[in-house]
Amino acid sequence: MASSPVNPGASEVARHIARVAARLFAERGYDATSVREIVEAAGVAKPTLYYYFQSKEGLAKALISMPLEGLVERLKLAVETEVDPVRCLEQVLEAHFAFCRDDPDRMRFLYALLFGPKASGMATDTECCKVDLKRWTEAAVRRCAEAGVIPGDRVDACMTMCRGMIVISTVDFLYGDKPLGEDRARVLVADLLRGFDVRRERDGRDDPS
Numbered sequence: 001m002a003s004s005p006v007n008p009g010a011s012e013v014a015r016h017i018a019r020v021a022a023r024l025f026a027e028r029g030y031d032a033t034s035v036r037e038i039v040e041a042a043g044v045a046k047p048t049l050y051y052y053f054q055s056k057e058g059l060a061k062a063l064i065s066m067p068l069e070g071l072v073e074r075l076k077l078a079v080e081t082e083v084d085p086v087r088c089l090e091q092v093l094e095a096h097f098a099f100c101r102d103d104p105d106r107m108r109f110l111y112a113l114l115f116g117p118k119a120s121g122m123a124t125d126t127e128c129c130k131v132d133l134k135r136w137t138e139a140a141v142r143r144c145a146e147a148g149v150i151p152g153d154r155v156d157a158c159m160t161m162c163r164g165m166i167v168i169s170t171v172d173f174l175y176g177d178k179p180l181g182e183d184r185a186r187v188l189v190a191d192l193l194r195g196f197d198v199r200r201e202r203d204g205r206d207d208p209s
Contacts, residue, residue, distance in 0.1 A: 011052070013044065013048065013052070014052040014053075016042060016044075017038070017039075017042045017044060017048070017049055017052065017053070017059070018059065018062060018063055019103075019105065020038060020041045020042040021033075021038050021042075021059050021060075021063065022063050022103065022105035022106045022108070022109050023041075023105045024037060024038060024041060025060065025063070025109040025112065026105050026108035026109040026111075026112055029112060030060060030109070030112070030113065033056075034056075035049060035055075035056050038056070038059070063106055063109060064106070064109065064110055064113070064126060065126070065129065067099070067103075067106065068110075068126065068129040068133070069129065071095060071096070071099045071129075071133065072129060072132040072133060072136065074095045075092050075095055075132075075133065075136035075137065075140070076136050078091035078092050078095065078136075078140065079092070079136055079139045079140050079143065085140070085143040085144045085146070085147040085149055086144065086149060086189065086193065088140050088143055088144075089140045089141065089143075089144055089162070089189050090185045090186050090189045091140075091185075092136065092137055092140040092162075093162065093165065093166060093184075093185035093188060093189060094182065094184075094185035094186075096133075096137075096166045096170070097166075097169065097170065097180050097182075097184055097185055098182075100170045100173060100174065100180065101173075101180055104173070104174055107170060107174055108174055110126070111171070111174070113126055114126065114130070134163070137159070137162060137163065137166075138155075138159050141155055141158050141159045141162060142155055144158070144193070145158075149193060149196075150193065150196040151196065154196060158192070158196055161192055162192070165188050165192065169184060169188070
């Protein structure tokens with residue numbers, strides 16, 4: 001069994017290779033990018049890449065699979081430890097946004113995998129994390145329903161809107177040069193929950209007081 005790829009944070013050389021690879025994978029696609037192209041763009045020798053990552057697949061896993069597992073853990077922690085359900089949902093959205101801000105090229109690579117050809121082996125490798133990301137985001141929405149913040153029969157609709165806000169906000173940041181500040185999650189969650197306010201629906205007016 002091959003050893004686990006070295007975390008790209010292990011050295012500046014590894015981080016440099018990872019940054020270059022993320023950019024190339026995002027621009028050209030994972031399958032269309034060769035090890036030779038990566039090392040030439042990074043200005044390193046092939047043995048250097050193999051020393052840190054063992055293979056192109058190991059490099060891609062260090063860029064995507066391992067960080068995604070960390071994101072899943074962050075969502076799980078928010079759902080299981082944050083007492084306030086609204087704050088929990090804010091933390092879940094902010095975790096997604098922070099993941100995007102932390103390495104935009106990595107996120108572009110991830111979107112290329114998610115929305116690119118299904119034949120890519122790396123696209124298959126992301127499936128488990130995609131399921132977990134959706135599961136913990138939905139769990140945060142369900143906590144809001146259990147607390148009476150949103151109607152229990154509208155969890156699916158709220159979940160769809162949350163996923164849409166995550167994608168649109170990150171795509172606007174990555175490809176439209178729009179800001180993705182640390183207050184973005186709070187503002188979006190406030191606006192979202194205002195639309196699901198049971199009192200507004202019941203009273204038929206904007207001001208529930």
